[in-house]
Amino acid sequence: MVGHWGRLLIAAAVGTICALAPSGAKDKPDSYDPDVVAGNWVRPADVVVIGDSESLGYFGAQLYRSLSNEIDPRTGKPLTVWSYWTCGSDVATWHQGGVSYCGIRTCNGAGDCARDHGPLDRPGRVRYEALRTYLARIRPRLTIVALGSNMLTSRAGAFRGYYATYLGTAAALADDIRGRNSQCIWIGPPQAALKTKPVEDYERFVADVGRTVKAQGCAFIDSNPLSDRAYVIRGDPEGIHYQGAGERSWETRVWTVMKPVLKSLLTR
DSSP states (O other): OOOHHHHHHHHHHHTTSGGGSOTTOEEEOSSOOGGGTSGGGOOOOSEEEEEOGGGSSHHHHHHHHHHHTSBOTTTSSBOOEEEEEETTOOHHHHHHOEEESSOEEEEOTTSEEEEEEOTTSSSSOEEEOOHHHHHHHHOOSEEEEEOOHHHHTSOHHHHHHHHHHHHHHHHHHHHHHHHTTOEEEEEOOOOOOTTTSOHHHHHHHHHHHHHHHHHTTOEEEOOTTTOOGGGBOTTOSSSOOBOHHHHHHHHHHHHHHHHHHHHHHHTO
16 A cells, blocks of 8 residues: 555654664664564564564654663563564554565564665565564563554545454454453554545544454554644655654653553553
């Protein structure tokens, strides 16, 4: 669902993340390395975070920093965090496994980060596993999901036709998390441009996703009151990617809401 212009935009956004990596994090070169989706790269961690292209810029980088600097209420040490963001992803690809054509960013539980694929890199695609496969290896106490924006880019007919299936797959993904004995926080998508989805369609979708994942045991962070579509980049053909100021504002508000929920879940 990401056009050529969007791919270049994402690549530029991803390039800002290296400067935002947590203190002590080490970066691998910007070239394809299969180890970042399998092999020794996958390390045990307290927290797993997955997301789509909304997390490839400041939002994901700062959320990773915030989590990595948070003190574990059990041990008194900083949390270890394993994250994976890939553009174009959503509940179906994370439930079944998928392919990235236009950008990934991953950080493992050892504090190493890698931006290993972009639209100008080769090979042209990178396969990744279903979330449950990673959860089996990482064994997190908490899983954070930030998805939904790519569903909003669907045309009206496809959006309506896939709606029930989407909610069913979101429930299945949340159930995969619960099946691995991991607590769950689900962050809903930020406001999309009006050309992408009317307000009523966006709000109904976010509310339905929230009800669905909460029924499977996830805490839900509603990004509707925490984001502002006025920050969508002018000219973004998908109408979902935010300017830096909008990402900063969204992440700050999400973290304020999420932090007490995080502490509560990690003490269970």
